[in-house]
Amino acid sequence: xxxxxxxxxxxxxxxxxxxxxxxxxxxxxxxxxxxxxxxxxxxxxxxxxxxxxxxxxxxxxxxxxxxxxxxxxxxxxxxxxxxxxxxxxxxxxxxxxxxxxxxxxxxxxxxxxxxxxxxxxxxxxxxxxxxxxxxxxxxxxxxxxxxxxxxxxxxxxxxxxxxxxxxxxxxxxxxxxxxxxxxxxxxxxxxxxxxxxxxxxxxxx
Numbered sequence: 001x002x003x004x005x006x007x008x009x010x011x012x013x014x015x016x017x018x019x020x021x022x023x024x025x026x027x028x029x030x031x032x033x034x035x036x037x038x039x040x041x042x043x044x045x046x047x048x049x050x051x052x053x054x055x056x057x058x059x060x061x062x063x064x065x066x067x068x069x070x071x072x073x074x075x076x077x078x079x080x081x082x083x084x085x086x087x088x089x090x091x092x093x094x095x096x097x098x099x100x101x102x103x104x105x106x107x108x109x110x111x112x113x114x115x116x117x118x119x120x121x122x123x124x125x126x127x128x129x130x131x132x133x134x135x136x137x138x139x140x141x142x143x144x145x146x147x148x149x150x151x152x153x154x155x156x157x158x159x160x161x162x163x164x165x166x167x168x169x170x171x172x173x174x175x176x177x178x179x180x181x182x183x184x185x186x187x188x189x190x191x192x193x194x195x196x197x198x199x200x201x202x203x204x205x
Contacts, residue, residue, distance in 0.1 A: 001019075001020040001024060001130055001131070002017055002018070002020070002028070002131055002132070002135075003017060003018050003019075003020065003128055003129070003130060004016075004017045004128070004129045004130075004131060005017065005018075005065060005128055006124075006127035007058055008123070009057035009058045010055050010058050014043060014044070014045070014058055015044055016043050016044075016061065016065060016124070017041070017042050017044070018040070018041040018042060018065070018069055020130075021098075022097050022098025023097055023098070025098045026097060026098060027135050027136075028042055028135070029091055029100060030091075030135075031135035031136055031138070031139040032086035032089070032139075033086065033139065033142055034085075034086065034087060034146075035047055035049070035086075036085070036086035037051045037054065037083055037084070037086065038083060038084055038086055038089055038100075039059075039062045039063065039066055039081050039082070039083035039111075040066040040069070040081065041066050042086070043062050051083075051084075051085045052109065059083075059111055060111075060117075060120065061120060062081070063081045063111045063113045064113065064116065064117050064120040064121055064124070065121065065124055066081050066113075067079050067081070067116055068116060077114055077115050078113070079113045080111070080112055081111050081112075081113055082108050082109070082110050083108065083109055083110075083111065084102055084107055084108040084109070085107065088102050088104055088107045088108070089101075089102065089103075090103045
């Protein structure tokens with residue numbers, strides 16, 4: 001089971017999700033999306049958003065939810081929550097269930113949760129929805145959509161490049177042949193003195 005929450009700390013609202021327990025979180029670790037940020041709970045950002053510039057109010061929602069969903073953390077004050085992009089999570093067979101490390105420790109940030117803010121936790125809990133998603137299938141569908149979008153973007157770029165090349169070639173041809181009409185035989189004959197009679201200069205007298 002996965003719990004989904006809606007955070008109205010930003011507009012449009014963001015959604016945060018977390019596994020019911022550490023076993024559920026194993027699948028969340030395995031089938032996360034590139035847009036996901038992990039802070040023990042998961043925040044799904046919009047494509048192109050920078051994980052390092054999450055609005056402070058939204059980050060506070062994630063941190064409060066993390067504290068509330070931790071049996072140990074919920075009993076303590078001044079809890080430090082570490083967050084990082086999903087892609088930076090590192091998992092191997094020697095780690096305990098639900099445990100992770102990081103590929104690059106420098107790609108992490110921390111937020112201090114001094115005390116539990118019940119108003120924040122209650123607001124989030126009112127939006128909680130319990131679901132049994134097929135995380136593998138959702139991940140595969142997401143990757144298919146992204147591959148299709150990338151392919152369409154590549155095709156559009158190639159079409160644009162072909163059009164630009166065609167326009168450059170047309171301009172080059174026009175430049176190279178700009179004087180073709182002036183150099184045709186009729187124009188040359190009209191401007192030639194060879195075929196005029198001997199008295200053509202009388203017009204200037």
